[in-house]
Amino acid sequence: EVQLVESGGGLVQPGGCLRLSCAASGFTFSSYWMHWVRQDPGKGLVWVSRINSDGNITTYADSVKGRFTISRDNAKNTLFLQMNSLRAEDTAVYYCAREGQVGGRYFDYWGQGTLVTVSS
């Protein structure tokens, strides 16, 4: 069974940093592109970042470019999101998602989400 489990969320002050993790199981993690998507409380879904299967290609939303870093450890089946210089507007539930690739490009599995709150 495919499982994605996020951790690392919490309350942080503006300007602070946080590192999110996403532990993957039930599939060959090293074969899949992975993404982070966030959702402001009560709002819609916003794509944040992606990383290719090898970890050498990364892409970011303009709103987080230069502040967030996506990475992965294929030996440990874990995806990361290092978040620096956090702002109030980064407050959201952060989901990791696997990109399915058969017949298209889509997020076929999602984690349960981890809440990040940026507030003084």
Next chain:
Amino acid sequence: DIQMTQSPSSLSASLGDRVTITCRASQSITNYLNWYQQKPGKAPKLLIYAASSLQSGVPSKFSGSGSGTDFTLTISSLQPEDFATYYCQQSYSTPRTFGQGTKLEI
């Protein structure tokens, strides 16, 4: 960036109804269009990918159509578990933008 616009933003329907949600892209995305269902407090769930392909395990009451810039999600014979928020998403280019969501209410 490609903008995705869903309509309506909210929709009231009754059990047994058939409803259609529309998603429009700001430029052609061929068939790189996905639909997700999200219930309160839960992660989104993939329903339809590549505009019209039903994800494994998803009931056939859900169907998608369209290409280019205009797409639709149709849900037939509404049941209580179908009342949720639905999002379209383009996967033609990065950033992988989502529509603003359509809340389907009883």
